[in-house]
Amino acid sequence: MKSSNLTPIKVGLLGIGTVGSGVFNVLQRNQEEILRRAGRGIQIDMVADLDTARAQALVGPNVQVVNDARAVIANPDIDIVIELIGGYGIARQLVMEAIEAGKHVVTANKALIAVHGTEIFAAAHRKGVMVAFEAAVAGGIPIIKALREGLTANRIEWIAGIINGTTNFILSEMRDKGLDFDVALKDAQRLGYAEADPTFDIEGVDAGHKVTIMSAIAFGIPVQFDKAYVEGITQLNAQDIKYAEQLGYRIKLLGITKLVANGVELRVHPSLVPAKRLIANVEGAMNAVMVQADALGTTLYYGKGAGSEPTASAVIADLVDITRLHGADAAQRVPYLAFQPDAMSDAPILPMSEVVTSYYLRLKVADQAGVLARVTGLLAEAGISIDAMLQREADDVGGAGSTQTDLIILTHDCVEAKMNAAIAQMQSLPTVLAPITRIRKEELA
Ligand code: HSE
Numbered sequence: 001m002k003s004s005n006l007t008p009i010k011v012g013l014l015g016i017g018t019v020g021s022g023v024f025n026v027l028q029r030n031q032e033e034i035l036r037r038a039g040r041g042i043q044i045d046m047v048a049d050l051d052t053a054r055a056q057a058l059v060g061p062n063v064q065v066v067n068d069a070r071a072v073i074a075n076p077d078i079d080i081v082i083e084l085i086g087g088y089g090i091a092r093q094l095v096m097e098a099i100e101a102g103k104h105v106v107t108a109n110k111a112l113i114a115v116h117g118t119e120i121f122a123a124a125h126r127k128g129v130m131v132a133f134e135a136a137v138a139g140g141i142p143i144i145k146a147l148r149e150g151l152t153a154n155r156i157e158w159i160a161g162i163i164n165g166t167t168n169f170i171l172s173e174m175r176d177k178g179l180d181f182d183v184a185l186k187d188a189q190r191l192g193y194a195e196a197d198p199t200f201d202i203e204g205v206d207a208g209h210k211v212t213i214m215s216a217i218a219f220g221i222p223v224q225f226d227k228a229y230v231e232g233i234t235q236l237n238a239q240d241i242k243y244a245e246q247l248g249y250r251i252k253l254l255g256i257t258k259l260v261a262n263g264v265e266l267r268v269h270p271s272l273v274p275a276k277r278l279i280a281n282v283e284g285a286m287n288a289v290m291v292q293a294d295a296l297g298t299t300l301y302y303g304k305g306a307g308s309e310p311t312a313s314a315v316i317a318d319l320v321d322i323t324r325l326h327g328a329d330a331a332q333r334v335p336y337l338a339f340q341p342d343a344m345s346d347a348p349i350l351p352m353s354e355v356v357t358s359y360y361l362r363l364k365v366a367d368q369a370g371v372l373a374r375v376t377g378l379l380a381e382a383g384i385s386i387d388a389m390l391q392r393e394a395d396d397v398g399g400a401g402s403t404q405t406d407l408i409i410l411t412h413d414c415v416e417a418k419m420n421a422a423i424a425q426m427q428s429l430p431t432v433l434a435p436i437t438r439i440r441k442e443e444l445a
């Protein structure tokens with residue numbers, strides 16, 4: 001039978017905001033192309049949104065618009081429910097109800113998958129339905145597809161990603177214009193790059209959700225956002241960005257996950273990255289994910305991590321996958337987290353104190369004989385090796401006649417617990433005049 005003779009698969013959309021309208025528009029615009037790829041048309045039949053008038057204006061008269069999401073879930077003609085409501089409150093209930101009703105689910109909701117993924121996948125497995133979430137990580141970049149399928153031959157070693165566009169935009173502005181964080185955040189809000197309440201972005205929570213999902217797929221472990229270390233960019237200042245640059249580094253908010261001998265590292269924090277790495281040059285609101293895999297080596301995935309049609313691109317890719325496999329034996333599907341449910345690993349997520357990395361330290365010190373020797377002596381006693389140092393002329397730091405100076409130290413790798421102890425000792429020196437700034441450093445070699 002020619003694919004165009006099959007009746008279209010019917011889709012219900014929960015929430016038609018920025019991404020939902022992108023999904024509707026791209027499905028309409030590219031329907032021929034999508035039909036040729038999917039083997040069957042994909043049709044949004046029903047939309048649930050609180051603002052029914054606006055929703056109806058967006059989708060036209062041929063789509064049924066309701067203000068009750070449960071009416072979509074209850075419709076026996078709907079095969080796939082797209083959840084674009086966000087958050088883990090009502091969205092979680094609706095996704096669970098859709099699964100119980102035997103619907104396949106597509107979601108862009110990173111928080112939901114990172115926090116409640118285990119429960120959702122277990123329910124979907126019991127009901128024999130698919131749950132797809134390409135749009136949850138790095139927007140339009142097909143990183144879930146790459147990790148779950150394209151790299152399936154490999155043992156993945158680590159992933160490091162710029163997976164939050166808002167913070168990358170702010171960091172780019174701070175570096176370009178020498179702005180401090182607060183000023184750059186206000187600029188980002190004025191230009192529409194940051195939300196009125198940017199907490200999840202600037203505190204690293206959004207990136208934490210995304211790296212948690214990638215970690216699960218890369219290593220075959222359950223999603224465990226509660227065990228991720230999450231630190232945002234609110235404490236960064238223009239001075240550290242400038243010093244890092246003088247040493248050949250850029251500062252980026254990275255989501256990092258690594259498989260190491262004793263477990264899995266799962267962390268989000270600002271990191272110095274060598275300026276010569278491609279990922280260090282990802283600017284503005286763009287996203288990029290670097291993956292180190294044993295057979296392939298390093299790959300880099302770059303593109304738009306948010307926005308109406310870029311995110312719709314990922315949602316529709318999931319719709320096409322589901323359409324192709326709808327009705328097929330569940331055993332033929334790619335597992336939710338890339339590994340078969342009975343073959344998941346119980347490798348523990350390591351506490352931050354056990355993570356091994358290198359560091360940038362900035363100490364404001366009294367400009368006196370012996371200060372440098374005492375600081376480096378403490379590092380030596382702790383067995384922490386120094387990689388590079390920079391000492392600013394006192395006049396550059398505090399103005400003419402200043403008796404203070406900045407001491408910048410880059411270290412080689414050491415375990416974080418050891419660095420914490422060394423920082424506490426350095427901090428107690430009377431010649432260290434302000435709280436020590438510590439930023440982690442990733443060579444990504
Ligand atoms: N708020 C996110 C970002 C986009 O700034 O990248 C959606 O995940």
